[in-house]
Amino acid sequence: MGVGFVFYMFGTITKVMVEGQFRRLLGRRKLEKQLAALKDHYIICGYGRIGQIISREIAKKPLPLVIIEKSPDLxxxxxxxxxxxxxxxATQExxxxxxNIQKAKGLVATVSSxxxxxxxxxxARGLNPGLYIxxxxxxxxxxxxLLQAGANRVISPYHIGARKMAQVILRPAVTDFIEVAVHRGGMELQIEEIPVRAPSRVTEVPLKESGIRQELGLIIIAIQRASGEMLYNPPPDARIQVGDILIAMGDPQNLNKLEKMLGISTA
Incomplete structure (x- = not known):
């Protein structure tokens, strides 16, 4: 009776271990397939406090992302x-x-060192010369x-945080407006950047005739030309060109309509 019970327990424990290993194997294979299918995604290196906030904002769009982290707890x-x-x-090739860095759109290096x-x-720059870092x-x-290594942009969280705190003290109404327009999801007002990738009915016509303001109720705050030139508060006769990036403000649903009008999928 005692020997039978021991064998029964041994068999049960073995079964649980095998099933657990099998589930982990299936999970790894599923993850590998998902990673291999990624395209135009963002890579977040480091999942500390800053990495978590960045990942949450990207996922809210929603846009594809993958996180690289070495801490078992994280x-x-x-x-x-x-x-x-x-x-x-993330320092290893x-x-x-x-x-899938060769097909990635951007990378954020946010480890603490x-x-x-x-x-x-x-x-990353060696593996994907066109990557935005x-x-x-x-x-x-x-x-x-960091810039000499190949970063497109370098951000100091402490510097940005201190500047924002100063702006809250000096210009509280302006700060509240920007906070509502840029950072709070589900609000009636939003600011978005929209790339112009292909010709459409709003390209190569004066802004006043594009219908963006009249039909969608959107305000074009600025237009960044393909050359990098930034046209602030563009005049009514300014023309939207392929390669531009529009900085638009208005209702989120109408911003989505403008993106569709320009051939951009919002799914």
């Missing part, structure tokens, strides 16, 4: 939140390749190194 958090992830070191961010940027800087003296 990996559990990522799994619970349902994000695609790779457990590994193999890890970035697993994230400036030296590690330099390595991430150097490796943004980096967090801890020591502002390291900003030059």
């Amino acid at each position: 990996i559990k958090t990522i799994e619970e939140q349902g994000h695609l992830f790779i457990e590994g070191d 193999d890890t970035l390749l697993k994230a 400036d030296a590690d961010n330099v390595y991430i940027i150097l490796t 943004m980096a967090r800087v801890v020591d502002e003296e390291a900003e030059r190194n």
Whole structure:
């Protein structure tokens, strides 16, 4: 009786272990397929406080993203939140390749070490020369190194946070307006940037004849030309050109209509 019970328990434990390993194997294969299918996605390197906020904002669009993190505790958090992830070191080429970096649209290097961010940027730039790379800087003296490594933009969270706090004190009404328009989802007002990728009925016609204001109730705050020139408060006779980026403000649903009008999928 005692021997039979021991064998029964051994068999049960073995079954649980095998089933657990099988589920993990299936989970890994599913994850690998999802990663291989990624295109025009964003790679977030580091899932600390800043990485979590960035990931949440990108996922809200929604846009595809994958997170690279090496902390087992943070990996559990990522799994619970349902994000695609790779457990590994973002400074390593193999890890970035697993994230399908050749087909990625952008990368954010937000680990807490400036030296590690330099390595991430150097490796990422070598694997995808056209990738848009943004980096967090801890020591502002390291900003030059990050730019020389290949970052398109370097951000100091401390500097931005301090400037915003100053603006709240000096211009509270303006700050509240920007907060509502840019950061709060589900509001009646939103500011969005919309690329003009192909000809449409609103291109190569004067802004006043495009119907953007009359039909959609949207305000074009600025137009960034393909050359990089920024046209602020464009005049009524300004023409929208292929390659422009429109900075538009208005109702979120009408912004989506403008995106569709310009051939951009909002799904």
